[in-house]
Amino acid sequence: xxxxxxxxxxxxxxxxxxxxxxxxxxxxxxxxxxxxxxxxxxxxxxxxxxxxxxxxxxxxxxxxxxxxxxxxxxxxxxxxxxxxxxxxxxxxxxxxxxxxxxxxxxxxxxxxxxxxxxxxxxxxxxxxxxxxxxxxxxxxxxxxxxxxxxxxxxxxxxxxxxxxxxxxxxxxxxxxxxxxxxxxxxxxxxxxxxxxxxxxxxxxxxxxxxxxxxxxxxxxxxxxxxxxxxxxxxxxxxxxxxxxxxxxxxxxxx
Amino acid sequence: xxxxxxxxxxxxxxxxxxxxxxxxxxxxxxxxxxxxxxxxxxxxxxxxxxxxxxxxxxxxxxxxxxxxxxxxxxxxxxxxxxxxxxxxxxxxxxxxxxxxxxxxxxxxxxxxxxxxxxxxxxxxxxxxxxxxxxxxxxxxxxxxxxxxxxxxxxxxxxxxxxxxxxxxxxxxxxxxxxxxxxxxxxxxxxxxxxxxxxxxxxxxxxxxxxxxxxxxxxxxxxxxxxxxxxxxxxxxxxxxxxxxxxxxxxxxxxxxxxxxxxxxxxxxxx
Numbered sequence: 369x370x371x372x373x374x375x376x377x378x379x380x381x382x383x384x385x386x387x388x389x390x391x392x393x394x395x396x397x398x399x400x401x402x403x404x405x406x407x408x409x410x411x412x413x414x415x416x417x418x419x420x421x422x423x424x425x426x427x428x429x430x431x432x433x434x435x436x437x438x439x440x441x442x443x444x445x446x447x448x449x450x451x452x453x454x455x456x457x458x459x460x461x462x463x464x465x466x467x468x469x470x471x472x473x474x475x476x477x478x479x480x481x482x483x484x485x486x487x488x489x490x491x492x493x494x495x496x497x498x499x500x501x502x503x504x505x506x507x508x509x510x511x512x513x514x515x516x517x518x519x520x521x522x523x524x525x526x527x528x529x530x531x532x533x534x535x536x537x538x539x540x541x542x543x544x545x546x547x548x549x550x551x552x553x554x555x556x557x558x559x560x561x562x563x564x565x566x567x568x569x570x571x572x573x574x575x576x577x578x579x580x581x582x583x584x585x586x587x588x589x590x591x592x593x594x595x596x597x598x599x600x601x602x603x604x605x606x607x608x609x610x611x612x613x614x615x616x617x618x619x620x621x622x
Numbered sequence: 623x624x625x626x627x628x629x630x631x632x633x634x635x636x637x638x639x640x641x642x643x644x645x646x647x648x649x650x651x652x653x654x655x656x657x658x659x660x661x662x663x664x665x666x667x668x669x670x671x672x673x674x675x676x677x678x679x680x681x682x683x684x685x686x687x688x689x690x691x692x693x694x695x696x697x698x699x700x701x702x703x704x705x706x707x708x709x710x711x712x713x714x715x716x717x718x719x720x721x722x723x724x725x726x727x728x729x730x731x732x733x734x735x736x737x738x739x740x741x742x743x744x745x746x747x748x749x750x751x752x753x754x755x756x757x758x759x760x761x762x763x764x765x766x767x768x769x770x771x772x773x774x775x776x777x778x779x780x781x782x783x784x785x786x787x788x789x790x791x792x793x794x795x796x797x798x799x800x801x802x803x804x805x806x807x808x809x810x811x812x813x814x815x816x817x818x819x820x821x822x823x824x825x826x827x828x829x830x831x832x833x834x835x836x837x838x839x840x841x842x843x844x845x846x847x848x849x850x851x852x853x854x855x856x857x858x859x860x861x862x863x864x865x866x867x868x869x870x871x872x873x874x875x876x877x878x879x880x881x882x883x884x885x886x887x888x889x890x891x892x
Contacts, residue, residue, distance in 0.1 A: 387884065392885075418885065421887075424723045425722075425882075426722050426882055426888060427883075427885050427887070428879070428883045444727065446725030446727070447629065449725040450629055450724075450725045452723070459888065460715065460717070461720065462641070462645070464645055464715070465644050465645060466644075466648075469641075469644040472640070473638075473641045474637075474724070476636065476640065477634050477724040477726055478627065478725065479628040479634070479725065480625060480627060481625075481626040481627065481628055482626075503648070523625060523627070
């Protein structure tokens, strides 16, 4: 089916998910444009992971639709899925395979031609060379994060979905990963949707922020604009106001 | 974007097969496990057969009957384990959700599991077949060209059972892990592996004959005792397998979509 905006990385229209009597995501609307880095903020249970899972085609929406580069992602069209990728510290790669073997398999799953060339380039950029042939389960947390990042970039995604990419990392490694992601975005023009609880990270990386509470987007805007609209000093204060229900947002919610 | 992509499903199926090749290449316990059980079975049943040959005219006439049964039943068992355990490897490594954040389709995963199962079955049974020949002078090739047909029918049936087990794992998670090891044994008594189906109670015989495996073992005895390939049993096995494989694939894909509806794909394995 043709779409009026086939090149837009994400268009969510009335997107929602119910699990039995629980509404995890409640008919949200948003877009992520090419070259945009958008943050998805919200407390635990706000609906961030469910939203991301629907955008990745691994959760079927109960209502509405998510279009990824013009394709209804619930139908899992390989043409759409080949252009996205994902990273989360809560999802692992097989530990009994080496980093190289894991990256090769993911490269082939994404249909990357000449996977060895791509892996070599990522190994150089992400400084993986010293542990490329070690079992993934033997790596340190920082090495695992860099390997997971390499996996998420293996197909040079045009849409990168990141769920707390720097959780549990030391400040140096976390900073290094943020810088690498910003460089990647600048070089490729990829869109990034970043779910995070780290407010300085979101302020640094994201041009646009969607704040979720109880499955709904209750506010959105550039970090500075959100802070100004709520009369607060930091994005963290805005987040706390919204998470605790002491603010209903600045009126830009869906 | 500079990356060139090839979206052929064949490449994705090959990627999953490569994943299991790498897993086995780096794990000698897994390789030993492939051949260990079939080999022990052959040792045990080889000695039992030798003892019974002295007291049974049937076994004296067709001395390889038990050993052929053991080997062919292990095709069934290894084939089913090959599908189910290969799927369990994805759950154990919490890799299933991540795998499906790629163009991979569930039917492609099912095909890869079946291909890995075939490789595991052949590799696992080769030492047992060689041991049967070296220790008990039973060459599996003595079954004749029908062996290929029997092997194919049992592999197909084992895939259907294996995929049904995978569907249960998708539905119930690792809580249903033991199904991978026990399910096939529920079929053994009614598959008439070591005795003809006529031994079963009359009410159970139609149930037995609804299984492709029963027709294979009836056919095997027909070859080994009467020296005749029974095309009727073969046709029944083939027909039943077509329906069972189609049903098992549907069940697997249905279970995958159900897991997507319930939000269990990323969590499966935790």
